[in-house]
Amino acid sequence: MLCETFEYRHQARTPATYLALGAAIASAYLVHNLDLPQLHQLLALLFVGVVLWRIAINPIRGFRLSDGGLEFFEGHYRRKVPLAEVASVTVYQPVGDTTRCVLNLRSGDRLALPGAERFGTRRLVAEFAGLGLPVLI
Template identity: 80%
Template sequence: MLSEIFEYRDQARTPATYLALGAAMASAYLVHNLSLPHLHQLLAVLFVGVVLWRIADNPIRGFRLSQDGLDFFEGRYRRQIALGDIASVTVYEARGEGTRCILNLRSGDRLSLPGAHRFGTRRLVAEFGGLGLPILI
């Protein structure tokens, strides 16, 4: 079922973040030009700073599944897992949380796959099963 790469990625650099940056810069400009109190100016500059920090830091959360293995990333944490290191994959539907996917590694570690809620159980079972990995449902 895996054609090339099966991937889920969520990051801070989105059109909404850049829209927030524009709004922050416009508000800082207006606050400064209207000569509002220094507290308002400070708050406007802090707003710009927070949005710029979020864009610069760009925390990424997700995974990439390919024939070579699985790349797992959450914030600054990155891990590459060879398919041979995965003992089994547990896929289930959690009430109120959507689909959950747990990687059971041969080392005994268990990793919860970020973004599994975006896909149905059938899709995840098909993608992992297509690579010959044992699936626990």
């Protein structure tokens, strides 16, 4: 059965991060040109450094679900789980909280799905059921 890929990915390299980089560089430039105290210059350079560090390491959080399996992204940690290894999927939403999704593997391991809070329980149940996986609610 061929179906389209269901994916959620959040990463640090976004337009907002590049806008923050521009603001950081502009503030460092102004602080330097206005001859403000060295503490202000240090803080401005620290701001530039933090934004550049976030862009450089680009932490990614999310998942990709397809016929080939499930792929997790959590920072620099990546894991691919074939669908044959998934015994069932538990999808729930505690009262007043966000959606949670846990994969129950045949090995007995349980994996939390990063990024599941972005979707409602119905959407996740439909996506996993569409691939023929048992879903526990």
